[in-house]
């Protein structure tokens with residue numbers, strides 16, 4: 001399942017998508033992100049049937065992603081983003 005976190009405004013769409021089928025809750029993204037954007041939840045808040053840990057975007061970051069991620073961007077190659085690079089399961093993608 002694709003879990004989308006973020007928002008859109010007049011300047012664009014700012015969403016981080018976590019593919020929860022790929023995410024194993026390892027927490028590497030939590031460690032890698034300098035802005036503490038990620039957290040690992042014990043249970044998936046978007047899927048009551050799932051009981052395994054999964055990465056989520058922290059509540060207090062959801063409406064500020066453009067600004068929180070700005071130090072990592074602009075990047076012409078999204079693979080170099082620390083969060084994307086840290087995730088060996090390739091579960092993280094960004095819309096911008």
Ligand code: SF4
Nearest residue numbers: 023024026027029087
């Ligand atoms: S690094 Fe990838 S697999 Fe590990 S918790 Fe983060 S999103 Fe999930």
Ligand code: SF4
Nearest residue numbers: 033037069072082083
């Ligand atoms: S782009 Fe940078 S600040 Fe944004 S989630 Fe990834 S590691 Fe964190």
